[in-house]
Structure formats: structure tokens, C-alpha cells
Amino acid sequence: MSKYTKLARGICDLLLWAALTAASLLLYKLVRPFRRGFFCGDESLGYPLRESTIGSALLIGVTLAVPTSVIIVVELFKQLPAGAGGRDLAARDKRDGCRLVHRLAQLYKQAGYYLFGLAMLTFTTILTKLCIGRLRPHFYAVCQPMLPDGSTCQDAQNEGRYIDTYTCSNANVTDFLFQQLNQSFPSGHASMMMYSMLYLAIYLQAALSTRISKLLKHLLQFLFVMFGWYVSLTRITDYWHHWSDVLAGVLFGVVFAWLTSVYVADLFAFRRWNRTGYSANTLKKAQVSPKNSTKSQSNAAAVSVAGNGVPPALPAYTFGTLPYLAAHPAQAQYAQTYHNYGYVP
Structure with missing residues (x-):
């Protein structure tokens, strides 16, 4: 494959990622979520409003910066295999030094694969939120719903009644909170953080080789996954999501991390072909x-x-x-x- 063909493919992949990201932003900005009703006296909607332990800005920064930084470090400094070229290839590698062009190309591909999977997950999460329209646990505290006849859920005649027409009477909260009231399922924090941390753990398993200690890589994988799990749990303790919302978000992240690493990035292709006997190193054995x-x-x-x-x-x-x-x-x-x-x- 010529370098111009590779460049064209790289640009095409970048445009596809940009299109999917733009589609997610348009879906979030232009489509209104499903307006779901509620039962007066529903205890699962009566939790107080709390500040998020991990805010949306911090979530976006972590999911973009941490995995990308790790991929940059690994791809630029990892030891490259000599391949099947024997002594000639080894001598060429010695002449070329660190093979910077090859490393930068691998860096672009691996970072692009991760970001493409993140874009797919974001689109899926936003679409599900808009279609389900589940109310958040702090719905009563933020909205303070008022019925068309001027009564509220505190009135005795509305106890246990299903309400599908109401207006929010609380004027002390921001428009952002009103917009987020019926976007509880699934948890976007849980899905995005579990995807990024689990994908990072899978990537380290395939790309990182630690000679100092065998357990060092596995310790890093464990810490990344536990951080994603911790962020997911804070969405329950902060009363921004029900436990089922967080569980669904975690499952979303796990599924997309597995699909992206296995079928998009194909991180374990070398090991799979090597095991079945079709790798270039077969002739050496x-x-x-x-x-x-x-x-x-x-x-x-x-x-x-x-x-x-x-x-x-x-x-x-x-x-x-x-x-x-x-x-x-x-x-x-x-x-x-x-x-x-x-x-x-």
C-alpha cells in the first residue's frame, strides 16, 4: 500500500469520526427527550439535589486525556518487533533508529480507534436517554411539579395518582438541571468512564510489556478499572442516577470496549494468527x-x-x-x- 493510499484512508477515517461526533452533538441539542410521567409519592424520586463528585467537564477531560496520553507513551516508547525480515530487517531497524514515522502512524491509528469507539458509545447513550426519558432521583427537589389545577403532590387528593401533565415551579435552579431531569437512563458517566478505563486496560494487555515486574501491568489495569467503577458508584451516592441506570451504563461501556478492542482496533490480531500458525514468524519456528x-x-x-x-x-x-x-x-x-x-x- 502506497503512502498516499494510507494518507487517504487516514483522512477518511478522521472524517467518519468527525461525522459521528457531530451527529451526537446534533442529537443532544436538537432532539427533545421523551416526557415521562410519575406517581405522586414515588419515593425513588424524592432524593435531595447534590453536587456531582465528578462533573461533566471533568468526565470529558478524563475520557479524552488519560487514555490518549497512555497510548502516546506506549506507542512512542515500546519496543518494536523485528518481524519476519530476519537480519536484513534488523539491520534496517538499526539504521533507521527509533522508526519515528512508523510509531506516529501506529499512534494515530490506536488513538483513532479509541476515539471512534467513544463516539459510537456517546451516540448510543444519548439516543437511549432521549428515547427512555426516565426521571432522575432528585426530580421532586429540582422540579417541584405543579398540576394544571394548581395543586401539588403534597395535596391529599393526588396521593398515588399518575401525573403526565405538569409544570416545574422551582425558579431557583438552572435551565441545565431542568433539561437533565428526564435523562437518567442510562448513566452517561458510568458508560463513558467504564469504556475508557476498560479499553485502556485491554490496550495495555495487548501493547505493554513490563520487564521490571510481571504484576506492574496488571496493577495498572486494576487501578484504571477501579477508577471507572468508583466514578460509576458516585452517580448513585450523588443521587443523579438510580442503581439500574448505573448498571446499564457500565454494561454499555463494557460491551463497547470489548467490541472496539476486538473488532475495530483488532488489538489481539498478532496473537490470534500466531496461535493458529499463520503468522510471519511461522517460518522461523x-x-x-x-x-x-x-x-x-x-x-x-x-x-x-x-x-x-x-x-x-x-x-x-x-x-x-x-x-x-x-x-x-x-x-x-x-x-x-x-x-x-x-x-x-
């Missing part, structure tokens, strides 16, 4: 048979050639390996039909 087995195969080949002049067929476990041909000169004719079948006995 020589399969050496025991001495007795080698001798018996050599004797069998000699008998077969002497008997009918037809060389024996290669055993199945030799497909994809060159050492058999080197150890059996009589089978050199098979070298031209060599294929890497990835067969493992």
Missing part, C-alpha cells in the same frame, strides 16, 4: 523431530526409493517446515511446492 523418528523416516524414504523409484509422500507434520527438506536431500523436489499450511499435529 523449526519443528525438530526426535533422532529415532528422523532415522526411521530416512530409512523408510531410502527403502521406498530403492523399491519402486517413487519418493514417499511427506508426512503431514512436515508441512510448513523447512528442516525436513534439509535433513532429507532425497525430498528436495518438494521444496518448489512448499506451502505453509499451518498444520499442527
Whole structure:
């Protein structure tokens, strides 16, 4: 693939991410959420209004800055594999130094994959909020609903009555709180924070190698995931979400983190192909048979050639390996039909 083709693909991916992000902003600004009614006396809506432990601005800053910073550090300083080029590639890597262009390209791709998954999650969360329209736990404290006849839920005749037509009479709160009253399900804080922290943990598992301590990487993964879990729990203790809203948000984050890491970023592609025998390093892994087995195969080949002049067929476990041909000169004719079948006995 030429560098111009790669550049065009990179620009196209950037435009797709920008379009999805713009769609999320337009959906949030232009579409009004579903107006859900309530029962007077519903205790789940009677919690007091509290300040958020993690505000919206801090949430956006953390989800954008922390994973991106970690990806930058890992991609710029991690040790690159030599690949399948052997000594020539190793010598070229030594001449090229740190291979900065390659590292920057990988950095752009990995950061783009993360941001694209975040954009998909944001669109899904906003769409669900607008369609469900669930009331927040502090609904009574913020809205102080008034019925069309001028009565309120404190009046005895409205006890246990379902109200779907009302107006908010509280003039001491901001318009932002009024707009957020019926956007409780699912929790946006929980979904975005769990996505970013869990994706970061998965990324570290695939990209980071710690030689100082085996547990260092896993400790970092644990701390990231626990921070996401802590932010999710604060949405319950701050009375901004019901517990089911937070649970749904956490599930959203987990699902999108898994889908993005496995199918979009494809973080474990090398390990998957390496396990099935189709990686470029397959040619390097020589399969050496025991001495007795080698001798018996050599004797069998000699008998077969002497008997009918037809060389024996290669055993199945030799497909994809060159050492058999080197150890059996009589089978050199098979070298031209060599294929890497990835067969493992």
C-alpha cells in the first residue's frame, strides 16, 4: 500500500469520526427527550439535589486525556518487533533508529480507534436517554411539579395518582438541571468512564510489556478499572442516577470496549494468527523431530526409493517446515511446492 493510499484512508477515517461526533452533538441539542410521567409519592424520586463528585467537564477531560496520553507513551516508547525480515530487517531497524514515522502512524491509528469507539458509545447513550426519558432521583427537589389545577403532590387528593401533565415551579435552579431531569437512563458517566478505563486496560494487555515486574501491568489495569467503577458508584451516592441506570451504563461501556478492542482496533490480531500458525514468524519456528523418528523416516524414504523409484509422500507434520527438506536431500523436489499450511499435529 502506497503512502498516499494510507494518507487517504487516514483522512477518511478522521472524517467518519468527525461525522459521528457531530451527529451526537446534533442529537443532544436538537432532539427533545421523551416526557415521562410519575406517581405522586414515588419515593425513588424524592432524593435531595447534590453536587456531582465528578462533573461533566471533568468526565470529558478524563475520557479524552488519560487514555490518549497512555497510548502516546506506549506507542512512542515500546519496543518494536523485528518481524519476519530476519537480519536484513534488523539491520534496517538499526539504521533507521527509533522508526519515528512508523510509531506516529501506529499512534494515530490506536488513538483513532479509541476515539471512534467513544463516539459510537456517546451516540448510543444519548439516543437511549432521549428515547427512555426516565426521571432522575432528585426530580421532586429540582422540579417541584405543579398540576394544571394548581395543586401539588403534597395535596391529599393526588396521593398515588399518575401525573403526565405538569409544570416545574422551582425558579431557583438552572435551565441545565431542568433539561437533565428526564435523562437518567442510562448513566452517561458510568458508560463513558467504564469504556475508557476498560479499553485502556485491554490496550495495555495487548501493547505493554513490563520487564521490571510481571504484576506492574496488571496493577495498572486494576487501578484504571477501579477508577471507572468508583466514578460509576458516585452517580448513585450523588443521587443523579438510580442503581439500574448505573448498571446499564457500565454494561454499555463494557460491551463497547470489548467490541472496539476486538473488532475495530483488532488489538489481539498478532496473537490470534500466531496461535493458529499463520503468522510471519511461522517460518522461523523449526519443528525438530526426535533422532529415532528422523532415522526411521530416512530409512523408510531410502527403502521406498530403492523399491519402486517413487519418493514417499511427506508426512503431514512436515508441512510448513523447512528442516525436513534439509535433513532429507532425497525430498528436495518438494521444496518448489512448499506451502505453509499451518498444520499442527
